[in-house]
Amino acid sequence: MSRELTVSIDAMGADAGPSVVVSALVRSLQRHPAAKFILHGDETALNALLARWKTKFAHRVSIRHSAAHVRMDEKPSLALRRGRNTSMWRAIESVKIAEAEAVVSAGNTGALMAMSMFQLGMVEGISRPAIAALWPTTHGQCVVLDVGANVESDAEQLVDFAVMGEAFARAVFGLERPTVGLLNVGSEEAKGHDAVKGAARMLRNVALPMEFAGFVEGDDIAKGTVNVVVTDGFTGNIALKTAEGTARLVVGYLRSALKRSLLSRLGAFLASGALKTLRRKLDPRAAGGGMFLGLNGIVVKSHGGTDAFGFAAAIDMAIDMALGGINKSIAADRAGVSALGREAAVS
Amino acid sequence: MSRELTVSIDAMGADAGPSVVVSALVRSLQRHPAAKFILHGDETALNALLARWKTKFAHRVSIRHSAAHVRMDEKPSLALRRGRNTSMWRAIESVKIAEAEAVVSAGNTGALMAMSMFQLGMVEGISRPAIAALWPTTHGQCVVLDVGANVESDAEQLVDFAVMGEAFARAVFGLERPTVGLLNVGSEEAKGHDAVKGAARMLRNVALPMEFAGFVEGDDIAKGTVNVVVTDGFTGNIALKTAEGTARLVVGYLRSALKRSLLSRLGAFLASGALKTLRRKLDPRAAGGGMFLGLNGIVVKSHGGTDAFGFAAAIDMAIDMALGGINKSIAADRAGVSALGREAAVS
Numbered sequence: 137m138s139r140e141l142t143v144s145i146d147a148m149g150a151d152a153g154p155s156v157v158v159s160a161l162v163r164s165l166q167r168h169p170a171a172k173f174i175l176h177g178d179e180t181a182l183n184a185l186l187a188r189w190k191t192k193f194a195h196r197v198s199i200r201h202s203a204a205h206v207r208m209d210e211k212p213s214l215a216l217r218r219g220r221n222t223s224m225w226r227a228i229e230s231v232k233i234a235e236a237e238a239v240v241s242a243g244n245t246g247a248l249m250a251m252s253m254f255q256l257g258m259v260e261g262i263s264r265p266a267i268a269a270l271w272p273t274t275h276g277q278c279v280v281l282d283v284g285a286n287v288e289s290d291a292e293q294l295v296d297f298a299v300m301g302e303a304f305a306r307a308v309f310g311l312e313r314p315t316v317g318l319l320n321v322g323s324e325e326a327k328g329h330d331a332v333k334g335a336a337r338m339l340r341n342v343a344l345p346m347e348f349a350g351f352v353e354g355d356d357i358a359k360g361t362v363n364v365v366v367t368d369g370f371t372g373n374i375a376l377k378t379a380e381g382t383a384r385l386v387v388g389y390l391r392s393a394l395k396r397s398l399l400s401r402l403g404a405f406l407a408s409g410a411l412k413t414l415r416r417k418l419d420p421r422a423a424g425g426g427m428f429l430g431l432n433g434i435v436v437k438s439h440g441g442t443d444a445f446g447f448a449a450a451i452d453m454a455i456d457m458a459l460g461g462i463n464k465s466i467a468a469d470r471a472g473v474s475a476l477g478r479e480a481a482v483s
Numbered sequence: 484m485s486r487e488l489t490v491s492i493d494a495m496g497a498d499a500g501p502s503v504v505v506s507a508l509v510r511s512l513q514r515h516p517a518a519k520f521i522l523h524g525d526e527t528a529l530n531a532l533l534a535r536w537k538t539k540f541a542h543r544v545s546i547r548h549s550a551a552h553v554r555m556d557e558k559p560s561l562a563l564r565r566g567r568n569t570s571m572w573r574a575i576e577s578v579k580i581a582e583a584e585a586v587v588s589a590g591n592t593g594a595l596m597a598m599s600m601f602q603l604g605m606v607e608g609i610s611r612p613a614i615a616a617l618w619p620t621t622h623g624q625c626v627v628l629d630v631g632a633n634v635e636s637d638a639e640q641l642v643d644f645a646v647m648g649e650a651f652a653r654a655v656f657g658l659e660r661p662t663v664g665l666l667n668v669g670s671e672e673a674k675g676h677d678a679v680k681g682a683a684r685m686l687r688n689v690a691l692p693m694e695f696a697g698f699v700e701g702d703d704i705a706k707g708t709v710n711v712v713v714t715d716g717f718t719g720n721i722a723l724k725t726a727e728g729t730a731r732l733v734v735g736y737l738r739s740a741l742k743r744s745l746l747s748r749l750g751a752f753l754a755s756g757a758l759k760t761l762r763r764k765l766d767p768r769a770a771g772g773g774m775f776l777g778l779n780g781i782v783v784k785s786h787g788g789t790d791a792f793g794f795a796a797a798i799d800m801a802i803d804m805a806l807g808g809i810n811k812s813i814a815a816d817r818a819g820v821s822a823l824g825r826e827a828a829v830s
Contacts, residue, residue: 381704381705382730382733384702386730390757399753403750403755
């Protein structure tokens with residue numbers, strides 16, 4: 137890491153409680169010696185958990201007490217109205233008042249999105265935020281967005297997602313001109329509904345630091361055909377969860393097939409190292425949760441059921457996004473989406 | 484099989500040529516002793532391929548010559564205008580003139596749909612056809628529709644898909660009251676866009692021979708949460724291809740992990756029977772292609788890249804659908820979608 141930065145953390149969001157978050161924090165403190173952290177949550181609990189690390193990291197961690205936390209099943213609208221004293225609200229507030237550059241939470245996704253939009257607002261030119269997910273591919277990983285912030289998206293919003301996606305791929309994957317594809321039911325130009333066709337017309341006509349690869353199909357995501365896959369939040373969310381379900385199904389089949397005979401049990405025992413590698417590759421913790429893009433501040437959501445390993449990966453992601461200057465790229469590139477591009481969409 | 488029936492076959496659609504179709508036909512002739520077949524395609528080629536089976540099955544197979552066949556990359560609109568002399572057109576025609584109850588083709592999906600709609604028309608009350616796919620689950624299989632016949636669907640069309648899906652599950656899975664779920668981004672009532680919310684309101688108010696389970700999410704498909712998953716063709720197609728891509732990714736990871744060390748290679752060798760079982764479970768051939776529902780006649784699409792095993796499974800599927808009387812169920816159940824249900828959607 138090349139410069140100092142501060143990350144704000146909602147310590148109360150994980151299903152397993154603040155101990156997971158504090159363990160992750162200790163990993164991150166060791167991994168990122170130039171990073172500072174503001175920890176929001178129950179002061180007594182956090183002080184106790186941090187006791188043995190206090191002398192070592194005292195100057196790099198500050199604890200801020202908050203009296204409440206957002207429940208996992210709480211309605212986002214309710215959390216927004218009544219949650220000003222929660223660790224989640226306060227953690228976002230640290231970004232709003234610029235004492236931190238990024239916030240990480242494992243709490244209620246809807247509440248985190250509502251509070252972040254309310255407090256941080258949008259990047260200039262972007263009308264709606266998106267949730268981006270990392271996706272394992274045959275030769276690395278790609279980023280898919282939107283995976284659930286919006287249930288419907290028009291052509292212009294899909295173009296915004298493409299801008300946010302290429303900015304992410306440049307900031308985090310370190311690619312100069314990432315390839316971007318629009319998720320569709322076929323790769324031919326005439327396929328799909330008006331929103332994807334309109335977005336394709338615009339993306340062919342804009343000058344952005346990316347390679348627009350046209351339409352891609354569902355199986356192209358895992359193939360790694362492109363670095364960035366753009367879709368509406370309805371389709372993206374269903375694709376993501378369908379993939380998770382399929383991976384679990386295949387691993388379940390494999391497990392029961394390997395238990396069927398003595399010989400295959402022996403085989404499974406001998407290959408257990410390989411099977412562990414497989415599990416690690418498919419482990420959703422490694423992906424570090426979803427990235428909220430388009431907001432005036434970096435917000436990373438870790439899985440509610442995360443462990444310290446997963447929450448630390450989410451912190452890594454937040455730091456990478458901040459150091460990569462993703463929001464400056466989004467604002468600049470969105471401004472560059474020329475009038476020509478906009479006209480192309482309606483012509 | 485309890486009664487005689489005739490299946491019409493497009494012998495020229497498979498990528499591997501008519502030999503695959505004839506091998507599949509021989510399997511089906513042995514498997515279904517009460518079934519007859521009409522084979523459409525190049526007479527000389529088909530006679531040669533069938534030569535050694537002729538005496539045994541002569542009374543159950545008739546060959547009909549057609550001079551042309553639809554190419555895989557042909558535009559559906561062009562095939563429809565100029566394809567009257569193709570094996571595909573003629574094979575569908577056999578159903579239209581009621582000399583066969585079902586047609587099976589491994590040819591161009593778009594052309595097969597366009598020609599089937601044109602020649603057969605829709606079941607009374609159904610406005611748009613759907614393509615249904617079988618999906619492996621942790622405890623068997625479910626059916627998902629639409630997986631690509633339509634790029635957008637309103638609430639009323641989603642209700643049609645639910646009717647077609649429950650009729651399919653009753654006819655083919657033999658279930659009395661199949662469970663039906665609407666694919667969405669969350670299971671709560673307020674989630675999703677207008678089409679899914681409207682369809683849910685209607686399905687809660689209609690009296691159909693099914694159990695409406697409300698909204699399901701992407702990972703519920705492979706979990707087998709419901710027997711029938713209803714969605715628009717855009718989302719369904721992307722979910723299906725995403726699942727195929729994910730399964731290939733996981734199997735690829737597994738293969739390379741098993742090759743990494745001598746020990747794991749030995750393990751893979753000992754467990755090779757189990758790994759074969761896994762491959763068979765995930766084999767798309769076993770699913771037998773897509774079923775076109777809502778048409779006045781049974782149309783089954785086998786994968787273009789199918790082998791004899793896969794094409795025979797598609798023939799099995801066509802016979803099951805015909806014997807199960809699926810189209811009578813669809814017509815009757817659609818008529819039963821009461822005015823009450825329709826009102827509920829707009830209220």
